Amino acid sequence: xxxxxxxxxxxxAQASVHVEDRGxxxxxxxxxxxxxxxxxxxDEGPHLDRLDRSLRELRIDPPMARPAxxxxxxxxxxxxxxxxxxxxxxxxRGVAPRDHAFPAHAASSLVxxxxxxxxxxxxxxxxxxVRAVTHPDIRxxxxxxxxxxxxxxxxAKQAAKEAGGYEAWLVDETGHVTEGSSTNAWxxxxxxxxxxxxLDSAILGGITRRMLMQVAxxxxxxxxxxxxxxxxxxxxxxxFITSATSFVTPVTQIDDAVIGNxxxxxxxxxxxxxxIMASE
Ligand code: PDD
Numbered sequence: 001x002x003x004x005x006x007x008x009x010x011x012x013a014q015a016s017v018h019v020e021d022r023g024x025x026x027x028x029x030x031x032x033x034x035x036x037x038x039x040x041x042x043d044e045g046p047h048l049d050r051l052d053r054s055l056r057e058l059r060i061d062p063p064m065a066r067p068a069x070x071x072x073x074x075x076x077x078x079x080x081x082x083x084x085x086x087x088x089x090x091x092x093r094g095v096a097p098r099d100h101a102f103p104a105h106a107a108s109s110l111v112x113x114x115x116x117x118x119x120x121x122x123x124x125x126x127x128x129x130v131r132a133v134t135h136p137d138i139r140x141x142x143x144x145x146x147x148x149x150x151x152x153x154x155x156a157k158q159a160a161k162e163a164g165g166y167e168a169w170l171v172d173e174t175g176h177v178t179e180g181s182s183t184n185a186w187x188x189x190x191x192x193x194x195x196x197x198x199l200d201s202a203i204l205g206g207i208t209r210r211m212l213m214q215v216a217x218x219x220x221x222x223x224x225x226x227x228x229x230x231x232x233x234x235x236x237x238x239x240f241i242t243s244a245t246s247f248v249t250p251v252t253q254i255d256d257a258v259i260g261n262x263x264x265x266x267x268x269x270x271x272x273x274x275x276i277m278a279s280e
Contacts, residue, residue, distance in 0.1 A: 002079040004072055004112035009079060012113065021109055023092030026100070027149035029109075030054035031090040034073075035244045035279075036114075039083050041073065042244070042279050046207045051091070054146045059102070060093050063110035076112045085116040086245060090148060122246070126272060129252030129264045130166035132185075132239070134230050135159055137170035137178045137202075144201045153181040167241055169230070169254065176227040178202045183241035183249075184209040187233050188267045189224075195236075198225035208242040208275070215274045221267065230254070238265025240272075248272035 003015035022028035032051050035042045048066055055062055063069070073087055094106030135156040140149075156168035160181070168181040178197060179185050184206040186196045194216055199205050216223055233239055234257035240250045248271050250264035259265075 001114065002076065003114075004076050004110070006109055006111075009075065015111070015113070017092075017109060017111065018095040020098060021092055021095050022103070022106070023090065023109065023148055025098055026093075027147065027151075028058075028060075029090055029092030029148045030058065030060065030146050031088065031148050032146065033244045034087045034089075035117075035247075036077060036082050036085050036087055037279060039077070041077070041087065043207045043211060044070070044073075046210065047244075050146060050205065050207065051089075055091060057142070057145050058093075058147070060091060061108045063091050063108040069110075072110070072112055076114050080114040080116075082114045082116060084119050085114060088113045088115070092148070117245075122249075125166075126247070126249045126269070127264060129250045129262075130241075131164060131253040132167045132169045132180065132241070132251045132255075133160035133163045133165035134171050134177075134255055135168040135181075137172050139170070142201055143178070143203055144199070144205060146204055157181040166249075167251070169233070171230055172202065174227075175229045175231070177230060177233060178227075179204065179206075180241050180243075183243040183246060185233075186240050186242065186268075187228055187236035188238035188265060189228075189232070189236055192222070192237070192267075194221050194223045194267070195228050196223070196225060197227045206242055208244055208247065211278070212242055212248060212271060212275055215278050216271060219270070219274055221271070234259070236260075238268050240265070240268040248275055 001012035003012045005015050032047045034047050089112045092109045096103030096106040139152040160168035170178045239259050250268040
């Protein structure tokens with residue numbers, strides 16, 4: 001496996017950044033995860049737009065112009081012979097002697113890695129359904145920025161895993177679900193409407209979320225963007241998560257509550273199929 005680190009393509013095992021990289025010391029950086037399917041990068045434009053927005057919000061200089069970045073992403077895919085998998089790319093404010101304030105002269109760091117994904121396993125997981133475990137949302141107030149500062153997400157996901165779950169559903173002080181630790185959260189309400197929280201600074205604007213909305217609209221499924229409580233989710237007809245890594249994956253259990261009949265919902269599975277077809 002080959003990684004890209006600040007201008008060089010290097011063997012993955014030797015890919016490293018400086019100890020004074022601000023990503024390492026302050027989590028002062030942003031990232032993207034893109035799915036690769038049949039050798040094609042999915043939703044590249046929207047992912048690069050979101051990266052630009054995250055960089056702008058944190059006043060981190062882009063490491064290079066977009067056309068150059070697109071070449072690097074493709075080169076990492078090519079050197080890894082990546083057909084189906086994930087591309088991870090991360091930009092930090094660069095290497096400088098440790099000081100909280102922005103460094104005067106540091107150049108942004110760019111790291112790109114690739115990882116194959118077993119699509120058969122992912123499909124089997126979707127057909128089985130996963131368990132979500134609720135967890136208090138203790139993150140900061142700018143979750144719309146895709147920052148590498150993910151400690152609350154890490155703790156929530158680990159708690160979910162230790163409770164036998166696949167994803168953590170984060171819950172705000174009012175009892176409403178914000179999103180998953182690395183996914184957006186959806187339900188199908190008792191009237192058959194698709195419900196997901198509206199975009200605000202409490203959640204990340206998922207690219208899969210946006211694409212799925214288009215797919216759902218075209219399929220004539222009604223979408224309501226509003227927050228929902230844990231209680232409503234537990235009583236919902238269906239629940240599911242979306243992300244570049246999981247596409248659309250049904251949630252069949254939330255904490256100890258079984259969703260619907262305990263099998264993946266028909267709306268979620270149909271949307272998963274339509275989403276995968278639309279991305280081909
Ligand atoms: N996570 N919400 C959060 C907090 C996320 O970290 C992600 C993505 C999403 C879904 O966004 P998208 O559909 O653009 O992947 C929602 C990536 C996959 C990760 O951290 O691995």
